[in-house]
Amino acid sequence: MLEKYNQGYQKYIDKIASVGSTEMVINMGPQHPSTHGVLRLELITDGEIVKDVIPHLGYLHRCFDKHAESMSYGKSIPFTDRLDYLASMNNSHSFVMGVERMLGIDDKLPKRVEYIRVLVCELNRIASHLIAVGTYGIDIGAFTPFLWCFRDREHIMNMLEWASGSRMLYNYIWVGGLFYDLPVGFEERCVDFVKYFRPKLDELDEILTNNEIFIQRTANIGVLPADVAINYGCSGPMLRASGIKWDLRRVDGYSVYPELDFEIPVGQGLAGTVGDCWDRYKVRVDEMRESLKIIEQCLDRLMSDFARLPDFDPRALVPKKVNLKAQSYYVRSENPKGELGFYFETQDKSDIPRRVKARGPSFNNLSVLPELGKGVLIADLIAILGSIDIVLGEVDR
Amino acid sequence: MIENLVNDLQQKFGESKISLVEGVKQDTIIVSEDILTELCLYLRDSPSYYFDFLANISAVDYHPENRFALVYNLASLPYQTQMTIRVELTVENRTAENLPEIPSVASVWRTADWHEREAFDLMGIYFTGHPDLRRILLPDDWEGFPLRKDYEDAESYHGIPIKGE
Numbered sequence: 001m002l003e004k005y006n007q008g009y010q011k012y013i014d015k016i017a018s019v020g021s022t023e024m025v026i027n028m029g030p031q032h033p034s035t036h037g038v039l040r041l042e043l044i045t046d047g048e049i050v051k052d053v054i055p056h057l058g059y060l061h062r063c064f065d066k067h068a069e070s071m072s073y074g075k076s077i078p079f080t081d082r083l084d085y086l087a088s089m090n091n092s093h094s095f096v097m098g099v100e101r102m103l104g105i106d107d108k109l110p111k112r113v114e115y116i117r118v119l120v121c122e123l124n125r126i127a128s129h130l131i132a133v134g135t136y137g138i139d140i141g142a143f144t145p146f147l148w149c150f151r152d153r154e155h156i157m158n159m160l161e162w163a164s165g166s167r168m169l170y171n172y173i174w175v176g177g178l179f180y181d182l183p184v185g186f187e188e189r190c191v192d193f194v195k196y197f198r199p200k201l202d203e204l205d206e207i208l209t210n211n212e213i214f215i216q217r218t219a220n221i222g223v224l225p226a227d228v229a230i231n232y233g234c235s236g237p238m239l240r241a242s243g244i245k246w247d248l249r250r251v252d253g254y255s256v257y258p259e260l261d262f263e264i265p266v267g268q269g270l271a272g273t274v275g276d277c278w279d280r281y282k283v284r285v286d287e288m289r290e291s292l293k294i295i296e297q298c299l300d301r302l303m304s305d306f307a308r309l310p311d312f313d314p315r316a317l318v319p320k321k322v323n324l325k326a327q328s329y330y331v332r333s334e335n336p337k338g339e340l341g342f343y344f345e346t347q348d349k350s351d352i353p354r355r356v357k358a359r360g361p362s363f364n365n366l367s368v369l370p371e372l373g374k375g376v377l378i379a380d381l382i383a384i385l386g387s388i389d390i391v392l393g394e395v396d397r
Numbered sequence: 398m399i400e401n402l403v404n405d406l407q408q409k410f411g412e413s414k415i416s417l418v419e420g421v422k423q424d425t426i427i428v429s430e431d432i433l434t435e436l437c438l439y440l441r442d443s444p445s446y447y448f449d450f451l452a453n454i455s456a457v458d459y460h461p462e463n464r465f466a467l468v469y470n471l472a473s474l475p476y477q478t479q480m481t482i483r484v485e486l487t488v489e490n491r492t493a494e495n496l497p498e499i500p501s502v503a504s505v506w507r508t509a510d511w512h513e514r515e516a517f518d519l520m521g522i523y524f525t526g527h528p529d530l531r532r533i534l535l536p537d538d539w540e541g542f543p544l545r546k547d548y549e550d551a552e553s554y555h556g557i558p559i560k561g562e
Contacts, residue, residue, distance in 0.1 A: 002494050005523060008530035009537050058534035065519070065544055102422060230449050230474060233508030244474065251477050327421040330470045330481060332452065343455045343468060357455035359470075367511045396534060 034382045037392030053373035060396040068356035073099045073322045081169040084394040089124040090335045092173045098331030112306040114256045119298040122291040127156040128336035129284045132389040139386035145208045176317035219272030222384035233364035236338025237283045241267035242275035248334040262290045277387035322351045337361040360394035425481045437505045448473045454512035456520035460546030501527040519544040
């Protein structure tokens with residue numbers, strides 16, 4: 001390898017080697033529980049103060065791009081489930097939407113299919129945010145909310161298992177339709193869940209959101225100004241907590257979201273400054289309430305206008321073979337973590353894409369950590385990392 | 398709208414440097430690599446576009462041709478618009494000593510830092526002027542660039558056989 005291709009690595013080696021005698025290099029991870037997976041952070045510290053953060057990724061790299069380039073579009077859907085494994089429905093929805101738009105069948109889909117997709121995606125969004133909120137509590141030292149969140153998440157997991165046959169990795173949304181229609185009685189059980197879950201969110205507010213200790217640990221910590229957030233490509237709750245009303249469900253208005261009524265929560269700095277850790281947490285809690293609203297509306301339509309019919313076939317439009325003209329297409333959608341994008345480049349006379357690139361929201365959200373982590377206490381770094389809410393399956397892909 | 402944008406860019410940077418390719422669903426603007434950084438800076442800061450959000454950088458390999466492409470997906474938060482820039486790169490051969498070179502846009506959008514590191518890591522594109530260009534997903538001593546179409550796995554890595562059957 002040429003000298004100049006190696007310069008970046010050499011610079012990094014020199015930086016670690018030149019750490020002064022009053023400073024210390026500390027490895028946090030890849031087996032540290034507060035790194036939420038297998039992220040390794042190399043910290044240069046001066047006492048309790050973090051001077052520099054160097055993230056090392058790739059411990060969970062499973063070559064999604066390479067896999068997707070060697071098989072047809074439908075076969076890639078199970079791989080997309082494994083990107084952000086806490087929100088599999090949202091991932092496959094995004095991927096499938098891209099392929100459908102390239103095929104030109106996105107506006108021909110039956111409304112019932114679209115509503116079921118939105119319903120399961122929003123259920124999954126709540127499940128993902130419950131993990132984010134619960135594990136954030138445990139990072140800060142609050143153990144009870146973690147157990148409560150996992151208890152409630154289990155209800156969603158059971159419901160989605162009932163619909164798809166699998167607990168976390170569903171492969172439920174297919175190109176041109178769904179694996180199956182919802183099981184008989186799903187809607188009623190979902191109504192019960194919404195009734196059960198709404199008071200639980202108020203309990204969560206009491207024990208965690210307005211908890212004085214929690215506010216002390218998170219307010220005014222890790223403040224991310226809006227311009228920095230945009231420049232680092234942050235999206236989702238990260239960007240909204242910095243005060244920018246940017247939600248692709250509204251901006252792009254994909255699927256049936258334009259027909260649904262919901263608010264976009266943004267950070268207001270109620271506990272401290274706009275864009276601090278507490279705001280990022282709060283945006284997620286508020287989003288769960290909005291998702292419940294969406295779920296109620298979906299259920300309403302699914303039980304009235306688009307009710308179950310005996311001859312309804314959710315696979316009616318599933319293409320036998322995806323034949324596309326050579327083209328390039330970028331699709332984006334709102335994942336619980338932020339903007340999940342897929343860049344496709346297809347080739348003529350082949351149902352195998354030339355290139356598929358997944359743009360993971362966590363990957364971009366994490367890249368701001370060295371900026372946020374400079375000059376904070378080590379304990380605050382944990383609070384900042386937890387508030388970013390990364391999933392390593394998507395950072396490393 | 399996209400025609401106006403292309404016309405404006407052509408007037409500013411020269412007609413030969415910029416061209417529009419109409420795709421089946423999404424249009425792409427092809428940009429010559431020597432003006433890439435200037436153009437990106439202009440697109441980010443000009444009040445009529447404000448493409449302040451770099452969503453994605455993908456590197457594409459056109460094996461068996463000795464040709465690569467880099468695709469930049471931009472979005473504008475104030476105007477709620479999207480656009481795609483593409484830069485074509487041709488190289489004489491595909492050896493590890495002769496990587497395609499392109500100026501880095503990490504000074505324009507800092508998110509490009511990690512995206513470009515990923516393209517360097519997996520596709521072997523060298524970004525000139527990048528602040529911290531080293532492998533990101535693979536180990537630092539990995540050989541070769543796995544996302545290239547002509548990549549072949551090594552027999553072993555540090556004595557561990559990696560050719561799975």
